[in-house]
Amino acid sequence: xxxxxQRDAIRNIQRYLRQLSYTxxxxxxxxxxxxxxxxxxxxxxxxxxSASLPQSGVADRETFSRxxxxxxxxLALYSPPLSLNLFPRTPxxxxxxxxxxxxxxxxxxxxxxxxxIIYDSFIPLVISGIFDxxxxxxxxxxxxxxxxxxxxxxxxxTWDSLVRAYNNYTADYxx
Numbered sequence: 001x002x003x004x005x006q007r008d009a010i011r012n013i014q015r016y017l018r019q020l021s022y023t024x025x026x027x028x029x030x031x032x033x034x035x036x037x038x039x040x041x042x043x044x045x046x047x048x049x050s051a052s053l054p055q056s057g058v059a060d061r062e063t064f065s066r067x068x069x070x071x072x073x074x075l076a077l078y079s080p081p082l083s084l085n086l087f088p089r090t091p092x093x094x095x096x097x098x099x100x101x102x103x104x105x106x107x108x109x110x111x112x113x114x115x116x117i118i119y120d121s122f123i124p125l126v127i128s129g130i131f132d133x134x135x136x137x138x139x140x141x142x143x144x145x146x147x148x149x150x151x152x153x154x155x156x157x158t159w160d161s162l163v164r165a166y167n168n169y170t171a172d173y174x175x
Contacts, residue, residue: 007034013059016071017043023078026050087159097153100131108154111166112138118169119145 014032021029021043027050030043041057044067048055051066059067086107088094096104106129116122121141123134136152144150146161154162 009059010034010036010040013044013064013067014040016067017047019071019074020047020067023074024050087156093155095153095155095158096131098131098133098136101129103129105129105131105135108139108162109135111162112142115142115162115165115169118165 011032011034013036014030014034017027017030017040018032021027027046028039028043030040031037044059044063045055045057047053047067047070048057048063051063051070053063053066056063086104088104096108106127108131109125109127109129112122112135113125113127116124119138119142122138125134125138139154139158140150140152142148142162142165143152143158146165148158148161
């Protein structure tokens with residue numbers, strides 16, 4: 001097993017402190033360079049103060065342990081939610097089209113229904129998971145309004161454009 005070097009250990013301390021500095025303005029953001037300089041020492045001392053530890057500026061066992069716990073808690077609390085990859089990673093040319101029936105079609109229908117507020121020509125869809133004529137018509141309409149080939153099939157380019165449109169639409173009220 002490879003042992004961490006002192007520089008690696010310092011980088012980890014700096015990484016943990018940097019993460020905490022994003023949400024705690026009392027902790028200065030240190031560089032992540034593996035050099036234990038005054039900025040890193042000040043950042044560590046500020047963490048020690050906020051954690052009610054002796055303010056030595058040294059990463060002793062207790063400080064390191066508490067710092068790592070705080071880092072993990074910060075990641076859990078402030079990390080973005082995991083994304084859900086719905087469109088398959090398959091060979092070029094994959095598409096979802098009329099007659100297909102599965103979960104992804106229901107998601108496409110949901111996105112199209114949500115985007116009706118922007119695209120008032122869309123037909124209201126039943127979220128059935130079946131790629132029917134109304135779904136195909138809405139996809140063709142969406143494609144023509146977004147500079148895509150209006151073929152009524154959802155390929156990667158159409159999927160990406162559809163998701164981008166949905167994300168842009170919901171960006172103002174999701175946060």
